[in-house]
Every structure is written in C-alpha cells, then in structure tokens.
Amino acid sequence: MKEAILRTEKLTKKYKDFIALDQATITVNKGDIYGLIGRNGAGKTTLMKTVTTLTNKTSGEYYLFGKNNEDLTECKRRIGCLIESPAFFEGMTAYQNLKYYAIQKGIVDKKKIDEVLELVKLTDSKDKKFKTFSLGMKQRLGIAFAMLDNPDFVILDEPINGLDPIGISELRDTLKKLNEEQGVTMMISSHILSELYLIANRFCFIDNGRIIKEITKEELDAECSKSIAIKTNQVKEALVILEKELGTTNYKVIDDSEIRLYDYLDNAGKVNKTLAANDIDVIGIYEAGITLEEYFKSIVREG
Numbered sequence: 441m442k443e444a445i446l447r448t449e450k451l452t453k454k455y456k457d458f459i460a461l462d463q464a465t466i467t468v469n470k471g472d473i474y475g476l477i478g479r480n481g482a483g484k485t486t487l488m489k490t491v492t493t494l495t496n497k498t499s500g501e502y503y504l505f506g507k508n509n510e511d512l513t514e515c516k517r518r519i520g521c522l523i524e525s526p527a528f529f530e531g532m533t534a535y536q537n538l539k540y541y542a543i544q545k546g547i548v549d550k551k552k553i554d555e556v557l558e559l560v561k562l563t564d565s566k567d568k569k570f571k572t573f574s575l576g577m578k579q580r581l582g583i584a585f586a587m588l589d590n591p592d593f594v595i596l597d598e599p600i601n602g603l604d605p606i607g608i609s610e611l612r613d614t615l616k617k618l619n620e621e622q623g624v625t626m627m628i629s630s631h632i633l634s635e636l637y638l639i640a641n642r643f644c645f646i647d648n649g650r651i652i653k654e655i656t657k658e659e660l661d662a663e664c665s666k667s668i669a670i671k672t673n674q675v676k677e678a679l680v681i682l683e684k685e686l687g688t689t690n691y692k693v694i695d696d697s698e699i700r701l702y703d704y705l706d707n708a709g710k711v712n713k714t715l716a717a718n719d720i721d722v723i724g725i726y727e728a729g730i731t732l733e734e735y736f737k738s739i740v741r742e743g
Contacts, residue, residue, distance in 0.1 A: 442469040444506070445593050445625045446491060451500035453486050453649075460486040462649040463500065468593075468627055468642075473619050475640030476629040477736065483649040484629040485523065488595050492521050504593070520591035522582045522599065530571040534562055534581055537570055541585055556584040560614055576607030583614065594618070596628045600635055612639050633736045645739045652739055662692055666729035667700040668708050674720050675699060681718045686711065700728060 446468040453461040461483050468474045478484045489495040491502050493516065501508065504515040528537045538553045557566050560580040565573070573581065579599055586594055596615075600608050616639060618624040630636050636643065643660060645652040655663075672678050675693060682688055688703040704711050705727075712725050730738065 442471075444468065444503070445470050445472070446502070446504055446627065448487075448491065448502040449500055451487070451490060451502050452498045453490050453495065454498040459649050461490060464646070464649070464651045466644055466651060466654060468625065470625055471619070471623065472625055472627075472642050473615070473640045474625075474627045475633075475636035475643045476627060476646060477631070477633050477636060477643055478629070478646040479631050479740070482631075482646045484646060485597050486649070487646070488521070488523050488597050488627070488629065492516075492519060492523065492595060494523060517589060518592045519595065520586035520589060520593070521595040521597075522586045523595065523597040525578070525582055526585050528570045528578070528581065531569060533567050533569055534573070534584075535566040537581070538584060538588065542588055545588060547588060552588060552590075556587045559587060559618070560584045561610065574607070575602050576604065576610065579603060579607070579611060580614065583611075587618070591624065593625045593627075596626065598629055598631075600630060600632065608635060615639055633732045637732055645736070647740050660732075660735070662700065664730055664732060664735050665700075665702065666705060666727070667692075667702050668704060668711060669694075669724075669726050669728035670699040670701060670711070670715070670722060671697055671724035672699070672715070672720060672722050673697055677718075678715055678720050681715055681720060682711075685714050685718065697723070 444467050448464050448466050450463040450465055451461060452459065452463055464487055476484050490497050491504065505518060507515050526541065534557065535553060538556065539550065542550065542553055557563050560583050562577065562580055562584065565577060599611060603611065615626065619626060628636060628640065641657050642654065644654045670678065675696060678699060682691060682701065686704065690702045692700045694700055701711065708725055708727065712722055715722050
C-alpha cells in the first residue's frame with residue numbers, strides 16, 4: 441500500500457455564505473506529481489492554503505505525513521510551498537533574497553542557497569537584481585525559495601502562469617528533476633490540463649469547490665485514446681468473440697456494459713457484423729476518444 445503524504449476528508453472552507461471548498465476528499469501518495477486541475481476560482485488555491493495552514497478550515501479533516509491537522513508543527517518543516525509569490529526585494533540580488541529567507545528559516549549552512557540556485561538553473565544570475573528578472577526567472581527563484589528547507593512535499597499554485605513556451609519547458613524539466621532525482625512529492629495546480637499532462641502521474645479535477653474526479657495518467661490515457669466503444673449487456677460473451685473471431689486482446693472493459701476496443705479503428709463495421717453474427721446484442725457502437733481539453737470540459741459538465 442502506498443504511503444499517503446496528504447489526505448483530506450470532507451475538507452470544507454466557507455467565507456460567510458460562500459463555500460470555497462466543499463467536502464474535498466483527496467489523497468496524494470509519496471512520489472506523486474499530483475496535478476490539481478480546475479478553472480480560475482474553482483477552489484485550487486483554497487485547498488492548498490487550507491492544507492498549508494495559510495487559512496483555517498471550516499470543517500473536515502486533513503492529514504500530512506499521517507499526522508492530523510492539529511499536530512503539524514514538525515510536518516510543516518517538511519513542506520515547501522509557492523502559493524502566493526514570496527515578497528522578494530526588487531533591489532536585492534537573487535542570492536541576497538534567498539539569504540534573507542534562509543536567516544528567517546534558521547538555515548545556518550549558506551551552501552544551501554547555492555544548491556537551490558543551481559537546482560533551478562539560476563547560478564549565473566545569482567548576483568543579478570530581482571527587478572531585472574524575467575517572469576520565468578522569478579518563478580524559478582520562487583521554487584528555489586520553496587526548496588530551501590529540503591522539503592519532502594512541495595505545493596505549487598499555478599507555477600506556469602504567464603510563462604512563455606521556453607520558460608514552461610525549463611520549469612517542467614526542473615520539477616521532473618526534483619521528483620525523479622530527489623524523490624520530492626508534488627502537488628501542482630493549473631487550469632491547463634495539457635501542460636500538467638506532460639509532468640503529472642495523477643490528476644484531480646475540481647470545480648466550484650467540489651472534487652469531481654481523481655484519476656491516474658494511465659486511466660486518463662484510456663479515457664482519451666481513440667477507440668471503438670461497444671455498448672452491450674453481454675460483455676463477457678463479447679470478449680470471447682473479440683479474441684476468438686477477431687484475434688484481438690487490445691481492449692479495456694469500462695463497466696458492465698461497455699468495452700473500449702483499440703484495434704479495427706478503421707473497420708468498426710466488421711466488428712459490429714462479427715459480434716452480431718455470433719448473437720451478441722450490440723446496443724451501440726461508435727468511435728470514442730477525445731482531446732485533453734475536451735475531456736476537461738466534459739468532466740466539468742458532468743460535475
């Protein structure tokens with residue numbers, strides 16, 4: 441069984457009559473890059489603020505590293521977050537800004553500053569003033585700030601916002617390196633599914649403060665991949681025919697009445713005819729598979 445780094449149970453946050461987070465139940469496992477997907481205002485930031493104690497919950501529970509939200513003093517030292525950009529000083533260099541926060545955090549070894557600057561590829565710019573930085577460089581400095589304490593869990597709110605394609609690519613490489621080489625678990629929010637798809641292994645869809653769906657990358661691929669969807673109440677019998685008569689095992693059973701077939705994509709008629717000839721009652725057969733953006737929209741509509 442995988443170790444849960446973050447687990448929430450019916451976590452709720454209200455602002456007077458407005459429910460910003462509505463009974464959210466999620467699990468982030470050790471080693472995950474957990475993509476939190478939702479439109480602007482969907483509740484992503486509220487969820488992140490609540491589990492990092494930047495705002496108080498209204499009800500529900502959350503656990504970090506197995507500890508209840510009432511006992512998080514030690515756990516918080518294992519978390520790095522970039523939810524609202526730290527107040528970097530415009531007239532100070534990248535190194536000076538991180539040194540300031542290192543002192544605040546009680547970090548004695550100043551070598552750590554050089555390590556995190558190298559990690560985010562800002563070593564050559566460490567003596568440049570923050571006000572001269574591009575947006576991408578500012579985002580990477582923010583991640584360096586989040587990594588100062590050698591965290592086991594990093595929470596990043598919309599880190600690719602405003603970045604150009606090169607900046608997004610560089611940031612993506614940095615996050616992958618942290619996850620793969622240092623074993624850092626991550627929760628990253630965005631409203632752009634196609635970008636998170638390139639880095640995350642698990643996804644959570646949120647809308648109007650409610651968790652709509654948690655899904656692995658493999659499950660997402662299966663739901664979006666082009667296929668022939670076969671609707672029938674004789675799933676087991678249909679599978680026998682697919683294997684015996686059509687010689688394919690390249691399928692997935694979606695539920696008690698649907699099969700997704702990934703072969704014969706250009707010859708659905710043959711599939712239908714073969715099933716019918718073997719007394720399989722086909723209720724419906726059609727091409728399935730959608731883009732990531734279409735999937736996002738459909739999930740939100742269903743939610």
